[in-house]
Amino acid sequence: MNDEQQVDELLTKLIEEKNRVLGYPVAKDFDYSRLYEFFKHPINNVGDPYEDNTYKVQTHEMEREVVDFFAELFRADPTDYWGYVTNGGSESNLYGLYLARESHPKAMVYFSESTHYSVRKNIHLLNMQSITIRAQENGELDYEDLENTLQLNRDKPAIILTTFGTTMTEAKDDVSRVKRIIKKLAIQNHYIHCDAALAGSYGPFIEPRIPFDFQDGADSISISGHKFIGSPFPSGVIIAKRSLRDRIARGISYIGSLDTTITGSRNGHSPLFLWYAIKKMGVKGLEERYRHSLETAEYCKQELIKIGVKAWTNPGSITVVFPKVAKSIKNKWQLATDEATHIICMPNVTKPQIDEFILDLVSEKEAVAGVM
Ligand SMILES: *Cc1c(COP(=O)(O)O)cnc(C)c1O
Numbered sequence: 001m002n003d004e005q006q007v008d009e010l011l012t013k014l015i016e017e018k019n020r021v022l023g024y025p026v027a028k029d030f031d032y033s034r035l036y037e038f039f040k041h042p043i044n045n046v047g048d049p050y051e052d053n054t055y056k057v058q059t060h061e062m063e064r065e066v067v068d069f070f071a072e073l074f075r076a077d078p079t080d081y082w083g084y085v086t087n088g089g090s091e092s093n094l095y096g097l098y099l100a101r102e103s104h105p106k107a108m109v110y111f112s113e114s115t116h117y118s119v120r121k122n123i124h125l126l127n128m129q130s131i132t133i134r135a136q137e138n139g140e141l142d143y144e145d146l147e148n149t150l151q152l153n154r155d156k157p158a159i160i161l162t163t164f165g166t167t168m169t170e171a172k173d174d175v176s177r178v179k180r181i182i183k184k185l186a187i188q189n190h191y192i193h194c195d196a197a198l199a200g201s202y203g204p205f206i207e208p209r210i211p212f213d214f215q216d217g218a219d220s221i222s223i224s225g226h227k228f229i230g231s232p233f234p235s236g237v238i239i240a241k242r243s244l245r246d247r248i249a250r251g252i253s254y255i256g257s258l259d260t261t262i263t264g265s266r267n268g269h270s271p272l273f274l275w276y277a278i279k280k281m282g283v284k285g286l287e288e289r290y291r292h293s294l295e296t297a298e299y300c301k302q303e304l305i306k307i308g309v310k311a312w313t314n315p316g317s318i319t320v321v322f323p324k325v326a327k328s329i330k331n332k333w334q335l336a337t338d339e340a341t342h343i344i345c346m347p348n349v350t351k352p353q354i355d356e357f358i359l360d361l362v363s364e365k366e367a368v369a370g371v372m
Contacts, residue, residue, distance in 0.1 A: 022343045022357060023335035025198045025319075027230030027289075029348035032273055043268030048249070048258040049084050063271035069278050071239050073204055074213040074221050081214075082242035084261055085225070085235055085271040089197035090118035091262055092222030092238040096193035097122050097159070098262070099220055099244045104157035104189050110149065111161035112141040114171060116195060119161055128159070138314055139171030147181045157189035158182065164212040165199030168338060170319035172199060172210045179217035194218040197236070198344075199317075201228035202290035206316035219244065225274045228289070228346070229281075235270035289347040293318040296345040300354045307362055318345045326364050333357055 001009070018028055047053045049063040067083035086092045093116070100107065109130040111119055123130045131149055134142040141162065150158060160182075162173035175194055182190050194212050196203060200223040203212050212218065225235035249258045281289070297318045304311035304322055311322040321342045325335065335341045343349075343357070 017334070019353075020333050022333045022349065022353065023330075023337075023341070025224075025227045025344045025346060027226075027228055027346045027348055030230040030232075030277065032232065032276060035269075035272060035276060038269060038272060043272070045085070045266040045268040045271060046264055048260045049271075050082065051258050057268070059268045059272045059275075062275035066237060066271055066274045066278065067239060070200075070221075070223065070237050073283065074200070074218075074239055075215040076239060077214065077241070080242050081239060082245045083237060083239040085237055085267070085274060086222075086261075087263070087267065088226070088234040088236040089116070089195065089222055089224035090122070090236070092197075092224075092236040093118050093161075093193070093195050094122040094125065095238045095262055096195075096220040096222055096240065097126055097128065097161070099240055099248065100159040100191040100193055101126050101128055102248050103191055103244055104159060107157035107159045107189070107191070108153050109159045109161060110146060112163065112173070114139040114141075114166040114168065115161060115163055116167050116197065119195065129156075135166075135171075139166040139169035140314075141173040141178070143174075143177055143181060146178065147185070150181065150185055150187065154185055154187060157191075158187050159191045159193070162192060162194050162212070162218075164194055164196035164203060164210070165317070165319075168336070168340065168342060169314055169321050170199060170317040170342075170344075171314050172206075172212065172316075174211050175213070175216040175218050176211035191219050192217055194221045196221050197224040198227045201286060202293075205287045205290045208315075210316065214239075214241075225270060228286075229274065229277050230347075231270060231273050231277070233267070233270060233273075235267065235274060237274070290318075293345045293347050293349070296349050296351065296354065297343075299351055300343055300345055303354060303358050304361075307358060307365075309361065319343070320345065325361065326368075329357075329360050329364055332360065 045058045049060040063085050071081040109123055109128050110133050112133045113135040134145040136142050160178050162175055164172045220240035223237050225231050249260050297320050300320045301311045309322050311320050313320055319342050321340050324341050
């Protein structure tokens, strides 16, 4: 096989596999061909998107508009927000925890068992003290355990990492409830970072509303750009209070900007891609995507129940959770699995795909029954 063939083969394989991703939260219904010309240029968003930079082959203006869009969606104080486009939700979480630590260096971090693995690693990288809180059966934070644990550590500032859409069951921690617990215990120094990697992009449309944003009590919020919105490469956004970011701003003369971001060189294409997507969709389009996903999830759940599979969803969630399936099906449909498994009904997932998956499950069951 020569190099050309190898490239062709890879492409064919990716296209084939792409249509069978039911287990991972990546939207695949995007078309960025209008932006093709931009691949000919060395775009680099090094530095703070809000500061003057000497490197001009950048997309900072679009990046700021992306931040504006999500800040508004998350009801940030219009006079006190800041953010940037990251490499993904994990970097956004790292940034949120970094801001939290700079504000409260001696704090204890509290996060639940169902928290994304990036959080543990980030806490380790930042050398912070932490306590794991129990999760309820649906994957949501156990508020009672949080309250009791906070009570025992009342002398320490508290950083609480909430998740808005956990990885396995898409459970959503109630930020207002966490805030009330902090108030009740009169913990003066506190910080709430909300990891909304998947569900943040449609959080405002969930009915009844589940509190997660700045007005509900969050100090910073992270999302992934390649999940609900969709992008050919991973990206993320961190939105935080500007007053917090100002504490860590340090001038760097080499780039003539402030070194406020985690990495130096930063992807300059992803802010442009995200900008393009949100301009095309608008808030209305995002909401329609969510309604469509929700409907597909309901369909998927009902079809599973019909064939005797114990499927369930968290309120407002597009993730359908059910018991583990045979390995062949898990591999074919790329289902992430721990004690249970799930289908995430991203906007590109269709009813015919669900039907095909259900048929696979039925044939598998029949085959197993036939053997016995
Ligand atoms: C996907 C995800 C992350 C990590 O985001 P990446 O963009 O993959 O880095 C963090 N938290 C949650 C809840 C996620 O679902």
